[in-house]
Amino acid sequence: MALYSRVSGSVGMITLQNPPVNALSAAVRQGIVDMMHRALSEPEVKSVVICGQNGKFCGGADIREFGAKMTGPPLVPMVHLIEAASKPVVAAIEGIALGGGLELALSCHYRIAHSKATLGFPEVALGLLPGAGGTQRLPRLIGVPAALDLITTGRHVTAAEARQLGIVDEVTDLNAVDAAVKFAQSVTGKSLDARRISTYPCPRPPDLDAIFERAMQQVRRSARGAIAPGTCVQAVHAAVTLPYAKGMERERELFSLLFTSGQARALQYYFFAQRAVSRWSTANGARWDTSKPRPVRKAAVIGLGTMGRGITVSLAQAGFSVVAVETQEQQLSEAKQAVSGMLERGAKRRGVPLAHDKIKYSCSVQAVADVDLVIEAVFEDMALKKTVFQQLSAICKPGALLCTNTSGLDIDELASQTQSPELVVGMHFFAPAHVMQLLEVVYGPRSSPEVVATAMQMGKKMGKVSVAVGNCRGFVGNRMLKPYLEQAFFLLEEGATPEQVDQVLEEFGFAMGVFKVSDLSGLDVGWKVRKSDGLVSPASTGTSARIRGGSRYSPLGDLLCERGRFGQKTGRGWFQYDKPGGRVAKPDPWLHGFLEEYRAQHGLVARRIDHQEVLERCLYALINEGFQILQDGIAAGPEDIDVIYVLGYGWPRHRGGPMFYAGQVGLDKVVERLEHYQQIHPDVPGLQPCSLLRKLAASGNPAIHKWREVIQKPRSQL
Numbered sequence: 165m166a167l168y169s170r171v172s173g174s175v176g177m178i179t180l181q182n183p184p185v186n187a188l189s190a191a192v193r194q195g196i197v198d199m200m201h202r203a204l205s206e207p208e209v210k211s212v213v214i215c216g217q218n219g220k221f222c223g224g225a226d227i228r229e230f231g232a233k234m235t236g237p238p239l240v241p242m243v244h245l246i247e248a249a250s251k252p253v254v255a256a257i258e259g260i261a262l263g264g265g266l267e268l269a270l271s272c273h274y275r276i277a278h279s280k281a282t283l284g285f286p287e288v289a290l291g292l293l294p295g296a297g298g299t300q301r302l303p304r305l306i307g308v309p310a311a312l313d314l315i316t317t318g319r320h321v322t323a324a325e326a327r328q329l330g331i332v333d334e335v336t337d338l339n340a341v342d343a344a345v346k347f348a349q350s351v352t353g354k355s356l357d358a359r360r361i362s363t364y365p366c367p368r369p370p371d372l373d374a375i376f377e378r379a380m381q382q383v384r385r386s387a388r389g390a391i392a393p394g395t396c397v398q399a400v401h402a403a404v405t406l407p408y409a410k411g412m413e414r415e416r417e418l419f420s421l422l423f424t425s426g427q428a429r430a431l432q433y434y435f436f437a438q439r440a441v442s443r444w445s446t447a448n449g450a451r452w453d454t455s456k457p458r459p460v461r462k463a464a465v466i467g468l469g470t471m472g473r474g475i476t477v478s479l480a481q482a483g484f485s486v487v488a489v490e491t492q493e494q495q496l497s498e499a500k501q502a503v504s505g506m507l508e509r510g511a512k513r514r515g516v517p518l519a520h521d522k523i524k525y526s527c528s529v530q531a532v533a534d535v536d537l538v539i540e541a542v543f544e545d546m547a548l549k550k551t552v553f554q555q556l557s558a559i560c561k562p563g564a565l566l567c568t569n570t571s572g573l574d575i576d577e578l579a580s581q582t583q584s585p586e587l588v589v590g591m592h593f594f595a596p597a598h599v600m601q602l603l604e605v606v607y608g609p610r611s612s613p614e615v616v617a618t619a620m621q622m623g624k625k626m627g628k629v630s631v632a633v634g635n636c637r638g639f640v641g642n643r644m645l646k647p648y649l650e651q652a653f654f655l656l657e658e659g660a661t662p663e664q665v666d667q668v669l670e671e672f673g674f675a676m677g678v679f680k681v682s683d684l685s686g687l688d689v690g691w692k693v694r695k696s697d698g699l700v701s702p703a704s705t706g707t708s709a710r711i712r713g714g715s716r717y718s719p720l721g722d723l724l725c726e727r728g729r730f731g732q733k734t735g736r737g738w739f740q741y742d743k744p745g746g747r748v749a750k751p752d753p754w755l756h757g758f759l760e761e762y763r764a765q766h767g768l769v770a771r772r773i774d775h776q777e778v779l780e781r782c783l784y785a786l787i788n789e790g791f792q793i794l795q796d797g798i799a800a801g802p803e804d805i806d807v808i809y810v811l812g813y814g815w816p817r818h819r820g821g822p823m824f825y826a827g828q829v830g831l832d833k834v835v836e837r838l839e840h841y842q843q844i845h846p847d848v849p850g851l852q853p854c855s856l857l858r859k860l861a862a863s864g865n866p867a868i869h870k871w872r873e874v875i876q877k878p879r880s881q882l
């Protein structure tokens with residue numbers, strides 16, 4: 165709703181009230197319209213100030229209302245009412261003016277912002293465009309190139325930048341509402357003719373066509389199939405080429421196109437999913453709202469390889485004192501140099517002070533004796549990690565959390581090496597650890613709720629999105645990756661090429677296809693794991709070479725590794741590169757010959773595989789594993805899986821995540837296609853729909869927020 169009050173006798177004040185961000189719900193819009201009419205009808209009122217309660221102007225349209233039938237006054241007539249007002253209207257911008265909130269501000273005749281406020285049009289991240297005149301007013305106010313930048317990227321600007329661009333009239337360090345009231349009094353009675361942005365001519369720079377061409381190219385490069393950025397460009401184009409009223413019509417058409425698209429639904433789902441994962445719960449009943457994190461001031465990192473360095477940087481940048489340990493002098497000195505460089509680049513990029521003094525380096529594990537939390541980041545080797553955990557358990561002070569950075573090893577096995585298994589938790593960082601936003605917090609059956617809460621909070625403090633997941637081989641992300649990779653290998657055996665598989669996945673929206681990712685991260689990584697699992701048989705020839713543990717197995721990755729083809733680092737993998745460490749993947753005729761030979765050797769006849777099969781087999785096998793993960797209680801809900809896949813594995817955000825995507829395709833259709841492929845390839849694992857997927861499909865493809873009702877409720881063991 166919106167509250168009306170009178171200040172200093174002649175200023176009508178409209179205060180938006182809709183916690184937490186004063187979003188423009190139906191009630192708020194109704195309130196604004198009613199209060200504007202009241203302010204305009206009261207003869208004593210000479211000017212109006214619009215502000216938001218609790219130091220937040222407005223976070224835009226209420227996204228929670230997007231799924232339901234529209235009620236209340238629409239935004240466009242509301243902003244026109246304000247702009248057409250005969251009394252000056254001043255926006256007092258504190259905290260945020262985003263999306264519809266900024267459009268509301270642009271309809272006011274003046275804008276006063278607090279110096280700490282941020283402004284922007286983030287609609288593009290929700291699959292939309294600023295549809296209450298934002299695409300028509302902003303270019304009229306600040307010019308086409310700046311408007312295109314803000315609208316197509318969705319980036320937030322500071323009050324200072326907004327002032328420089330001409331979006332706000334004044335910036336104050338004092339109370340912005342008081343400043344706006346004073347300002348409103350000072351402009352009482354002045355003509356408003358030059359203050360209505362919709363009446364401004366839209367500037368037409370001489371190189372207009374080139375500007376739009378560049379903008380389109382830019383969004384095509386970065387959008388990876390998302391339609392909103394290009395549609396934003398089209399809407400701004402209408403501001404330049406059409407009169408205001410016609411431009412508004414075009415904006416409405418384009419907005420409706422986006423609003424009803426699957427992409428907008430996916431992005432809005434993802435917006436809430438990313439927030440939902442912080443309300444975590446575990447399979448044994450621990451919860452975010454009943455588990456108190458422990459205080460952590462000082463942390464340690466053991467092992468300063470690539471991951472350990474990134475984790476050290478993340479901790480120091482988040483303000484923690486860090487003890488960084490690497491037992492070899494030479495490696496410690498190299499790590500110190502690398503970490504310093506990363507900190508310097510980070511400080512420069514983010515404009516923050518250097519955090520060198522937060523870190524103490526040591527060659528001795530004994531240096532961690534007084535820390536509150538240790539993150540072990542040594543090689544992915546169970547025996548080595550066990551030794552480290554035995555040492556840590558003996559050295560660390562009572563109550564110190566012992567965390568392991570592992571991409572899939574058993575947390576409980578490590579916990580059993582310590583005197584206090586309840587203090588052990590996994591923290592699976594993604595490379596590069598100081599850049600990637602995702603953290604899987606892996607709880608074992610004995611991890612205490614406070615320890616999970618502490619790890620989750622640590623992740624947040626490091627600027628990461630933490631997702632709590634249960635302990636199983638590969639946790640959520642890597643466990644789902646296995647069937648995805650397997651299908652890709654089987655497709656090569658059956659006649660596909662790495663470039664074909666990657667093309668299909670990249671057209672779907674992945675930044676990189678599965679084979680390019682494998683080349684980037686190194687084929688030897690998976691090879692080592694398969695070796696330690698006893699899967700890589702030394703005599704990988706003959707039919708038996710394609711069977712492991714009674715299931716079909718593709719040794720293709722192993723065979724490439726045996727030939728020293730580890731991917732980018734060796735200049736050869738699934739693709740070829742111009743040199744070791746090269747980045748540009750090129751199809752490799754050697755590999756095509758190798759695949760032909762391999763097929764001939766194993767009696768496989770190459771067939772034509774279409775794009776649909778590549779996509780369905782890779783994605784549906786991955787999705788099926790996701791349902792199995794939900795069924796096993798490893799992830800609490802589909803949102804957890806989707807956030808992990810978008811932030812950690814390059815799943816296109818505009819497709820919501822694998823579980824959301826499955827819902828959009830139709831769960832019954834996913835089941836039907838998996839069964840189809842299973843019939844044709846009975847020997848291929850991963851194609852049998854799991855029982856939860858079948859159950860949900862049979863219960864009529866319920867909306868994703870209803871899935872939790874079907875997933876069995878966890879039983880508390882606490």
Ligand SMILES: CC/C=C\CC(=O)SCCNC(=O)CCNC(=O)[C@H](O)C(C)(C)COP(=O)(O)OP(=O)(O)OC[C@H]1O[C@@H](n2cnc3c(N)ncnc32)[C@H](O)[C@@H]1OP(=O)(O)O
Nearest residue numbers: 184185187223224225226227228262263264286295296439
């Ligand atoms: C004709 C249509 C015209 C215009 C279209 C639009 O205006 S679309 C909406 C444009 N606005 C946005 O995209 C803003 C989205 N919100 C944010 O970016 C952040 O929430 C924000 C405002 C910067 C605050 O960030 P902070 O980190 O402080 O909090 P958090 O993100 O956790 O949000 C707090 C809770 O507020 C809920 N929320 C935020 N924005 C909205 C919104 N616009 N509508 C509804 N709800 C919103 C958010 O979900 C959090 O709630 P929770 O229950 O904790 O999930």
